[in-house]
Amino acid sequence: MIPTLADLKARGFPNPTWLVLSLVGLAVGTSVIVILLSWGEGLSIALEEGTNKTGKNLVLCFLGRISKDRAGPAGPRRIWLTREDVSFVRRRARGIELAVAESRAWKPVGAGPKSVTIDVRGVEAAIESIRDTRVVAGRGISELDVQRRAAVAVIGSVASNRLFGSASPLGERIEIDGRPFRVVGILEDPSGDLIRDRTLQSEQVWIPISTFFSIGPRYGSDIDIVDVLLFRVRSDRPYSEAVREVRRLLTSRLEVGEHDRDALQFVTALDVLRRLPIAAVPRFLALLGVVAVSISAIGVSSFMALSVHARRHEIALRKALGARELRLLTRFAAEGGGLTLFGGCLGLLLGLAVCNVIERLDTPEILPIPVVQSGVLMIAMGVVALSALLTAVVPAYHAVRVDPSAAFRSAS
């Protein structure tokens, strides 16, 4: 039975309102730990799913400059990839199962009287597979499109909206760099795509890479420069091993020092995610929850110590009547620890209930749903148990130190 304020007062507890507030703090703190840690778990899962949506086992390879200390007397020079380099990697690397070339540029794109600047990507046919995405209407860029340098485009929803408003872009004509293209497909809008690779997929227009090269020379050169090599690591191979292999192949082919990090940069979706502080936020907030629980436990503990002080005459009397110290110690430890456990268990239940409610809410896919795992409950229960120990030891210690002769002193 849950004691009422009047019960607590009758039992000699001074200021039971304070006790109730401390217990509420304890319960809220514990629930915050459960909610935030569960939310953190949910966030991790959402990030993992987002990574998969960005492209499972996907690695992006960017080329830069040979670093100064490795450039030699000729000085630093810019290096680049061609489609032949990509084919070379595709043929020779054993740790990867797919390699795709991609070029990109900001281009003026027009539709009728409208003209906007859009991130245009020159892609190969396997781009959908490697980015783990799909075309939701029409069709994607095909191998034939690439071979024939077809003037076709696949458009993202945001780019489409900018050009056509709410009207369907399928079959419509657009102009890229003044050259006409026909929209043949609409890109999926992956809401869980957590990596913004310059722009979101929905903001892009994809065209065949061969057509991209034919639009006009870039970087003041007539070489068909591939900006990014995307490759997918075999699921049975570690990322690091596959990256080392591709690095070795490319540095050898491009005559670049194998350890020149400026020349070749490899980025995985996981690398990007790990750089985001977002995963640390729930842990930090959960730490605040632990602090809240600790402060509440100190509150309960102080309250219990005060309670012992207020009841020292009763304790002295019990000692005078023959109560052993161990008995009093057990009694007051059980009282303090029991109250804390009570508050903590309430908090656990509250936390689970809130997680359950959030799970049932119709939240956007991007918002992580708390995932309650046994580890989370273990951590929360551990914090509560430690708090209970604290709130048990302090009053018990004070109770044992009460001088039994106080029974006479207060009487005389």
Place this chain on the structure above:
Amino acid sequence: MSSSAEPILELKKVEKQVRGPFGCLRILKGIDLIVPRGQFLAVTGPSGSGKTTLLEILGCLSRPSSGDYLLGGRSVAKASSNELADLRASSIGFVFQSFNLLARLTARQNVELPLAYQGVPTAERQARALDALSAVGLESRADHPTPAMSGGERQRVAIARAIVGRPPLLLADEPTGNLDAANGAQILQLLSSLPVGRRTLIMVTHDPQVAARADRIMELRDGEFVAERCE
């Protein structure tokens, strides 16, 4: 101060010193005392003479600074806290001036407390508590909360609690101090009728009329016995 009867307790040159703000204070100064079983001893003296301190030592609530205290032939001056607690539960009954009853417990529950600390089973505890309450004339009020009782009734509950464990030694600290004359007389009558057989009663009082009921009166001044009178 000797007696031919077997002594229940014996103090040998007992001193009690406490540290105060102005240095060390000697409250008891080499007290010697032998109390035979069954005796009703009254300790009188003015306030600050050391009566309550003496009672605390006799009740095993505090230890003497020096000297020895034999209770039932056993030295308790250097006994552990647990040994002293067991002694208090089994051998000593206390009657306090302000009753010292737990307000949230009934009369019977208050009386049961010493038995609980002796580990007496619940059923036996309840029966013995009712017996003790019956001995002080309060059997019918066993389940009443003590705050609803008069001062005289509460002191009788306190006496029942003191005798329920059948201790050989009863210690009373000004037991009539908070009572009116009529109730005080009743309590004195009750207490003086208790030490039958081998039960010993030591009562601290500064009221000569109360002390006059005792078999033996000892006067304490400045921590020393200065006079003794036997009835």
